Amino acid sequence: xxxxxxxxxxxxxxxxxxxxxxxxxxxxxxxxxxxxxxxxxxxxxxxxxxxxxxxxxxxxxxxxxxxxxxxxxxxxxxxxxxxxxxxxxxxxxxxxxxxxxxxxxxxxxxxxxxxxxxxxxxxxxxxxxxxxxxxxxxxxxxxxxxxxxxxxxxxxxxxxxxxxxxxxxxxxxxxxxxxxxxxxxxxxxxxxxxxxxxxxxxxxxxxxxxxxxxxxxxxxxxxxxxxxxxxxxxxxxxxxxxxxxxxxxxxxxxxxxxxxxxxxxxxxxxxxxxxxxxxxxxxxxxxxxxxxxxxxxxxxxxxxxxxxxxxx
Numbered sequence: 001x002x003x004x005x006x007x008x009x010x011x012x013x014x015x016x017x018x019x020x021x022x023x024x025x026x027x028x029x030x031x032x033x034x035x036x037x038x039x040x041x042x043x044x045x046x047x048x049x050x051x052x053x054x055x056x057x058x059x060x061x062x063x064x065x066x067x068x069x070x071x072x073x074x075x076x077x078x079x080x081x082x083x084x085x086x087x088x089x090x091x092x093x094x095x096x097x098x099x100x101x102x103x104x105x106x107x108x109x110x111x112x113x114x115x116x117x118x119x120x121x122x123x124x125x126x127x128x129x130x131x132x133x134x135x136x137x138x139x140x141x142x143x144x145x146x147x148x149x150x151x152x153x154x155x156x157x158x159x160x161x162x163x164x165x166x167x168x169x170x171x172x173x174x175x176x177x178x179x180x181x182x183x184x185x186x187x188x189x190x191x192x193x194x195x196x197x198x199x200x201x202x203x204x205x206x207x208x209x210x211x212x213x214x215x216x217x218x219x220x221x222x223x224x225x226x227x228x229x230x231x232x233x234x235x236x237x238x239x240x241x242x243x244x245x246x247x248x249x250x251x252x253x254x255x256x257x258x259x260x261x262x263x264x265x266x267x268x269x270x271x272x273x274x275x276x277x278x279x280x281x282x283x284x285x286x287x288x289x290x291x292x293x294x295x296x297x298x299x300x301x302x303x304x305x306x307x308x309x310x311x312x
Contacts, residue, residue: 001025001100003088004045004052006038006210009103011045011192012183013172017101018049024101027091029083030056031211032063032270037195038210044191055087057153061146065154066213067271068145070278073134074224074285076267077217079154081132085122086156093157093165104173106130109236120174124159179240180204180233201258202229203237203251213267215260222259223282226290226301230255253306 002017004010004026017024028042046052062079069078092100102122107130119126128135138154157165184192184206194206201208201215208214208229218229234248243251268275291299300311 001027001088001092001097002050003084003100003102004028004042005031005084006034006041006045007208008041008180008184008187008192008206011041011048011187011190013101013103014045014048014050015186015190016172016176022099024050025091025095025097026050026052027088028052028054029080029087030054031080031213032056032059033212033266035210035212037193041192041210044193048190053091055083055091055153057083058150061150061153063271064145065141065151066267067273068141070271070281074220074282075132075134075217076213076220078133078136080214080217082136082138082154085127085131086138086154089156089162089167089169092167092169093161096165098166098168100167100169102169102171104178105171109173109178120170122169122171180207180236181240181242200263201260203233203255207233212263213270215263216267219258219260220282220285223286223291225287226304228258230258249305253309256310257312 002010002013002024004014005028010026014024014026026046031038042054057079065079066076070076088100091097100122105119105122105126107126127133137156138151139148141151141154142148157167162169184204188194192206195209201218208218215229218232222228230252234243234251237243238245238248264278265275268278286299290301292302293299298311300309
């Protein structure tokens, strides 16, 4: 089994597994905000020669869940990560599929060489720590807002179920060097399409293009940590020797504010709130350790990477 989306990494994973002689079942959690280019890329991925399950959760449940996650943790993506990690594993156990092939170990690729982050296996310890769910499971959200039945799509198999079934979940990035430019080149050779209007968020015009709401998840790091998806992408480019630090800083200056206003507007319509309410929620998660406020009311970060950044 290969958990896939409409992204270039998913296409690369499928190609690698097909080249290895495997017969994959591809499984997708269908985002409620899938884009047209994401759908085209997913259709192309399936046409490469795989069976495919497109699993969609009740959008009314997802809209409420995303809003509650934003209110409680300042994260719109907790439902997404609960779904995309647990749906494939639940199906694998159900059908006796013993190998689940994930992509990169994100904790390692975007973290450090600390041995605690490395490894080939996606297990419960990794998921609890690096699964971007704030350590919660679906059962933690059952109560006033949700029933167990409503959240069934977010529930994964327990560790002992995985062990009894013999299902192993591995990171393909443990076995092959992980480089977004390399996977892009291979994916494009097999029909993958980039976003024609440029990068939705960050540096790459080929990443995060299959979902209108993922940009909000990345953007919220600006409030919490003082950097954005652009910093993530440029760090990889520096690490892979394609940019210098000076060039990356210049790129951040040139790109400027990347607040995804159009996607925020769509999100507010989806979850049923007015935009001023959205901004009020986000403001509660601004990290006052790194953010300071001037007498004018403008927020800024002292000693920011770029001295003359246009704070507003």
